[in-house]
Amino acid sequence: xxSLIEKHAPRTHDEKHRIRSKVQRREHLxxxxxxxxxxxxxxxxLIAPLAYALYLSLFQKKLIGGTSFVLFDNYVKAFxxxxxxxxxxxxxxxxxxxxxxxxxxALAMALILDAVTSLFTRFSRLMIFxxxxxxxxxxxxxxxxxxxxxxxxxxxxxxxxxxxxxDFLSSNLIFYGLLNIVTWQWAGYYMIILYxxxxxxxxxxxxxxxxxxxxxxxxxxRIKIPLIAPALILILVFSLIGTLQFFNEPxxxxxxxxxxxxxxxxxxxxxxxQAFGLANFNYGSAISFALGGLVFIxxxxxxxxxxxxxxxx
Amino acid sequence: xxxxSSASAGHRRPQRHLPLQILLGFLVIYFLVPFxxxxxxxxxxxxxLFGGGNTLWxxxxxxxxxxxxxxxxxxxxxxxRWILNSTLYALAGGVGATxxxxxxxxxxxxxxxxxxxxxxxxxLGALMVPATALVIPTFIMFAQxxxxxxxxxxxxxxxxxxxxxxxxxxxxxxxVPDEILDxxxxxxxxxxxxxxxIALPLMRPAVVTVLLLSAVASWNNYxxxxxxxxxxxxxxxxxxxxxxxxxxxxxNAGGTSLWSLIILGSLVSVIPLIIAFFSLQRHWRGGLxxxxxx
Numbered sequence: 001x002x003s004l005i006e007k008h009a010p011r012t013h014d015e016k017h018r019i020r021s022k023v024q025r026r027e028h029l030x031x032x033x034x035x036x037x038x039x040x041x042x043x044x045x046l047i048a049p050l051a052y053a054l055y056l057s058l059f060q061k062k063l064i065g066g067t068s069f070v071l072f073d074n075y076v077k078a079f080x081x082x083x084x085x086x087x088x089x090x091x092x093x094x095x096x097x098x099x100x101x102x103x104x105x106a107l108a109m110a111l112i113l114d115a116v117t118s119l120f121t122r123f124s125r126l127m128i129f130x131x132x133x134x135x136x137x138x139x140x141x142x143x144x145x146x147x148x149x150x151x152x153x154x155x156x157x158x159x160x161x162x163x164x165x166x167d168f169l170s171s172n173l174i175f176y177g178l179l180n181i182v183t184w185q186w187a188g189y190y191m192i193i194l195y196x197x198x199x200x201x202x203x204x205x206x207x208x209x210x211x212x213x214x215x216x217x218x219x220x221x222r223i224k225i226p227l228i229a230p231a232l233i234l235i236l237v238f239s240l241i242g243t244l245q246f247f248n249e250p251x252x253x254x255x256x257x258x259x260x261x262x263x264x265x266x267x268x269x270x271x272x273x274q275a276f277g278l279a280n281f282n283y284g285s286a287i288s289f290a291l292g293g294l295v296f297i298x299x300x301x302x303x304x305x306x307x308x309x310x311x312x313x
Numbered sequence: 314x315x316x317x318s319s320a321s322a323g324h325r326r327p328q329r330h331l332p333l334q335i336l337l338g339f340l341v342i343y344f345l346v347p348f349x350x351x352x353x354x355x356x357x358x359x360x361x362l363f364g365g366g367n368t369l370w371x372x373x374x375x376x377x378x379x380x381x382x383x384x385x386x387x388x389x390x391x392x393x394r395w396i397l398n399s400t401l402y403a404l405a406g407g408v409g410a411t412x413x414x415x416x417x418x419x420x421x422x423x424x425x426x427x428x429x430x431x432x433x434x435x436x437l438g439a440l441m442v443p444a445t446a447l448v449i450p451t452f453i454m455f456a457q458x459x460x461x462x463x464x465x466x467x468x469x470x471x472x473x474x475x476x477x478x479x480x481x482x483x484x485x486x487x488x489v490p491d492e493i494l495d496x497x498x499x500x501x502x503x504x505x506x507x508x509x510x511i512a513l514p515l516m517r518p519a520v521v522t523v524l525l526l527s528a529v530a531s532w533n534n535y536x537x538x539x540x541x542x543x544x545x546x547x548x549x550x551x552x553x554x555x556x557x558x559x560x561x562x563x564x565n566a567g568g569t570s571l572w573s574l575i576i577l578g579s580l581v582s583v584i585p586l587i588i589a590f591f592s593l594q595r596h597w598r599g600g601l602x603x604x605x606x607x
Binding site for chain 1: 330333334336337338340341343344345346347348350351354362368369412413414416417419420421424425426427429432436439440441442443446447448449450451452453454469470472473475478504508529532533535536540550551554555558559561562572575576579582583586587589590591594
């Protein structure tokens with residue numbers, strides 16, 4: 001390489017430019033070759049369906065007159081449809097309670113596991129993470145059995161104290177029944193992410209803080225938590241996206257909690273019911289698009305309010 | 314990342330705070346209760362299950378073998394088929410998604426090309442698109458192509474994993490130095506060989522993590538196969554157990570024996586993933602830290 005350049009020593013500006021642009025073009029091409037296969041899948045299974053859903057959502061199928069272009073009528077319908085609104089209200093309410101609970105549990109466990117080292121904590125770490133390996137629907141079934149009046153243990157346990165067992169599958173308590181399931185399912189996964197972030201902190205920081213007289217709690221609050229803020233925000237965003245799309249657990253529990261969970265319990269269930277139950281794909285698309293809009297707004301609002309701490313994007 | 318192993322031996326003294334360990338003990342019990350319930354109750358036959366009493370202990374006559382035999386032979390062994398289908402979807406979807414994500418993440422991290430920043434921003438934006446919002450239009454597109462109710466309807470959409478691309482991008486950016494790649498190029502290695510022989514080994518922890526996460530996502534998927542498939546011989550085990558649950562609840566008297574199959578079926582269906590997680594633990598722990606830390 002070097003000998004080649006020496007031989008042709010004085011190059012004109014033009015020549016240099018041509019060589020550089022040739023190298024650049026090669027780099028462009030190889031770059032696109034690496035990204036291309038994913039790009040094709042991305043266009044086919046993300047961009048195209050999104051565009052198609054948007055298109056579908058602008059039409060209405062009527063018994064008389066067939067399918068016609070109605071612009072935003074489906075959205076107007078959705079945002080005045082009590083089924084969609086109550087589902088959306090449920091997932092927003094659920095997100096506001098369930099996400100802080102999950103993250104608080106995960107953070108507490110990660111801090112304990114980071115501070116205390118023993119054979120038992122290593123074992124605990126794996127056991128707490130275990131539910132992540134369980135399909136959400138299977139997790140819902142397992143808890144559904146535990147809640148069940150016919151073969152769950154709750155009535156036995158409460159019977160010991162002469163009390164009546166709470167029915168987590170009743171319409172009064174289903175919120176808490178589901179809250180418990182998602183916490184069980186996801187807290188361990190979030191714990192592992194937070195734990196990994198905590199393990200990445202330089203421990204000399206703790207030594208310095210200890211010399212300044214900081215206790216264990218102060219170290220956790222003033223050093224550990226601020227330093228893992230990016231990881232906390234990352235899992236908050238993921239849990240927000242997941243919770244607003246709530247589908248698997250309530251859909252599965254419907255069989256055990258007959259009457260409590262209707263087909264419009266969450267927006268996603270309602271969209272599924274409209275599209276696959278009633279073959280109303282136009283309205284189903286509009287609902288899932290409206291839900292997508294809701295997710296976007298929530299995520300961007302959240303990222304906007306935490307933008308100072310954000311470093312993962 | 315490398316400093317913590319030496320640190321835990323040196324700076325970080327082992328701490329044995331007893332109250333915290335006891336608290337942790339209670340948490341572990343909480344996380345294990347559903348597993349315990351499923352393990353003990355799959356030892357029961359249908360009358361034992363509904364007979365009440367020891368809901369948190371084994372049956373007097375442990376009936377695992379009888380239940381297993383029933384599970385694997387019920388309805389012409391459909392359960393075994395579901396497990397095999399789940400395995401196929403998880404392997405094909407997981408491996409395919411990982412190959413695409415590793416290549417794309419490496420491309421985004423290591424090459425300067427036109428529209429690179431814009432494309433990457435679009436991929437990041439896609440992280441926020443609810444996956445289920447894509448199922449309805451994808452279903453109609455596949456219906457027009459005659460692909461619904463085939464294995465492709467489940468495998469092809471699973472190839473999309475924007476989070477995997479993000480994870481690989483971050484990891485490749487930090488773990489693969491440009492100097493090594495340039496040195497390989499000067500030695501005459503082509504771009505493909507540089508990627509396969511130099512970069513790929515350096516990215517291994519993240520590759521294993523993405524593979525595991527994509528395989529788990531495919532194995533756990535419920536909404537997509539539920540919408541796409543109508544032939545129950547193509548169902549993955551999640552949708553299959555849902556089908557049984559529907560039958561068992563609709564038909565309470567005749568369905569009682571199905572409940573014990575559902576309980577044992579749930580237990581058997583989680584064993585493969587638990588084994589995968591434990592045996593690959595060493596690899597994925599390094600990779601998981603990437604997404605959150607930097």
